Amino acid sequence: MMYITRRERFNAAHRLFREEYSDERNLEVFGKCSNPKWHGHNYELFVTVKGKINPDTGFVINLKTLSKLINTKIIDKIDHKNTNLEVDFMKDKMASTEVLAKSIFEELETEILNLGAQLHCIKLCETENNFVEYYGNINE
Amino acid sequence: MMYITRRERFNAAHRLFREEYSDERNLEVFGKCSNPKWHGHNYELFVTVKGKINPDTGFVINLKTLSKLINTKIIDKIDHKNTNLEVDFMKDKMASTEVLAKSIFEELETEILNLGAQLHCIKLCETENNFVEYYGNINE
């Protein structure tokens, strides 16, 4: 098994909050991330795929194909958008990095299987100090 | 003359647009940065100060004092905020990186003189591919 990773980037606005909470309660639970007028980030997305090396090409997967898939399914929908308001696969979800990474995993999992490889991990960096990694349900 | 630089960071939402333009016109001029529901960035701010080395301390300026000043005057006002709507020193201005850098320069210039040094440059990075530098009006 070989693991290959493609990095893509997007810039988005978001807010962490629960509608049923007051602004004070949201501030208490989510801190300054609950600002009602939004804030945003430069996100770095690392998509790791595993598979066998194709002896004809030396590739696990053609990275141009993988990059195009990530752009069509994820980046085009979320780059320069508001994660809470405008992204179909985030509808009615908390806009946390954890939930975002899990949702991206679920968007890409079957699509990558269709390309003959297996999605291994979604790593999503929100700042230089904070990132999450999600490997799917398989080992839970 | 010695130049010393302090890096600080902030995450903010913004939008590039003119109110008198239609959404179509804004899209034409500002591209996806005109998204009416906002997007955001992790900004990196580099504040460069120049001065002579104080022989008693070996310092041009105490970096803890400089950092505190940048946080009080800039970071506390803009971090996790909406640059268009919530930042006093950006009121009624375009929320571009250029205007933001110039405004930060103007906020800090006199304050740094009061600390006995001179503000040399504000460098502001919006993404890993885009940044601006502003050196004030002096040499124009």
Next chain:
Amino acid sequence: MMYITRRERFNAAHRLFREEYSDERNLEVFGKCSNPKWHGHNYELFVTVKGKINPDTGFVINLKTLSKLINTKIIDKIDHKNTNLEVDFMKDKMASTEVLAKSIFEELETEILNLGAQLHCIKLCETENNFVEYYGNINE
């Protein structure tokens, strides 16, 4: 299972040596890291925690709480200190990156359980070319 990582940094002095060795023997075994008058590093510490996403918050763990814990238990004790002489959890230990990472793991393991999550990995970078990762005793 979701994995979330917080980066913190500290600057410390240290020396690799054994008291029962001569300076020559220490130099032979530990190279220039054995310098009796110390040297130092900017360490980067990555603390990775695993757990389930809390559906109310979208969080595995509140990163502000995690950061505060790491600062109280580790950074405040080691930042701008001498690892060999001043850090309680390094007393009578070799000040290598490996031993330091293992000791940080042991300091944080129970504390993170008390926050309702599980410490997964301590990654400690000594330079841009050298780092270690420790996952605890569980799988040994």
Next chain:
Amino acid sequence: MMYITRRERFNAAHRLFREEYSDERNLEVFGKCSNPKWHGHNYELFVTVKGKINPDTGFVINLKTLSKLINTKIIDKIDHKNTNLEVDFMKDKMASTEVLAKSIFEELETEILNLGAQLHCIKLCETENNFVEYYGNINE
């Protein structure tokens, strides 16, 4: 078990192609990486070794010894070379990042066992957006 990683770097030229394909077919399959007059990269190589901490030294492995081994067996043979034409361990192989990482693993595996540790992973970065990781045959 402790994991320790050493980064080394090399700059090399290469080309992705199959001799039996026409230039058009190579372009179709490998894109601009098939350029017959070559292109090149700054590669970053991360060699991760696992083992127990030696209580005398605090080391899993002496990083100076590991670095010397990587340089003798890999870097000296590939740095400032053409991967397709000049590297013995790449002879008659596709010069893809995947095949390169696997070949480096095979070159180092036994040598690191001889140093008393175990090669865990070869990570090879071709650009800031693309990298591969190979853990050997053990778990396949």
Next chain:
Amino acid sequence: MMYITRRERFNAAHRLFREEYSDERNLEVFGKCSNPKWHGHNYELFVTVKGKINPDTGFVINLKTLSKLINTKIIDKIDHKNTNLEVDFMKDKMASTEVLAKSIFEELETEILNLGAQLHCIKLCETENNFVEYYGNINE
């Protein structure tokens, strides 16, 4: 005056040598960079433009326009190419970083004037340890 910088990247093969020198002489003068079978790099190109802020847009220059210009005039011609053999603006020149930076400056200078701004600096990074900066002939 405001300075704005756009980063672009390209991967290319090259060789440092003089045709009239023997291989031994080339090795003596240019070291391993003279390898007759080529080597290559991931180059980072920083294009810095200066100008006044347009009050209508808040921009010195539209970065999308600048990026498109750099790609058309430079990146499309040099990315995944051999700098010595395939790049029109490098014909009959030494393929050093210095000469490459100067040539890129000369390719872009008039084009950027036509966009209403002024090319200030070309910074070209060959490795993480080596880079050059060229500001044109103006101050010589």
Next chain:
Amino acid sequence: MMYITRRERFNAAHRLFREEYSDERNLEVFGKCSNPKWHGHNYELFVTVKGKINPDTGFVINLKTLSKLINTKIIDKIDHKNTNLEVDFMKDKMASTEVLAKSIFEELETEILNLGAQLHCIKLCETENNFVEYYGNINE
């Protein structure tokens, strides 16, 4: 004029203090940097040289020669050392980043003239958030 920069790195221990001050006074002026038992850093040193391009080589200066000079005159004396106690060119000076950069400039200035180029700038990074730049006395 072309500017070329070489990066080198060193790891050193140091302390900011004045002998005639009490520990309390040192703590007040220099903060945790005054710790009597030392702390340390991974320093990044950028040496920028200016000159004309040699038409025979395409070089301003041979970077291998420059790197060797920096290593002989600076790195070999300061790497894995204590800046306050063991570095000849820092004797009886404050071990601040400012003083260190100025001292490195003075050590290299004549030596680089002897190589046929001119030292333009010493940039010295102490942490990812703090760095200084020194251009010599010429424009003061």
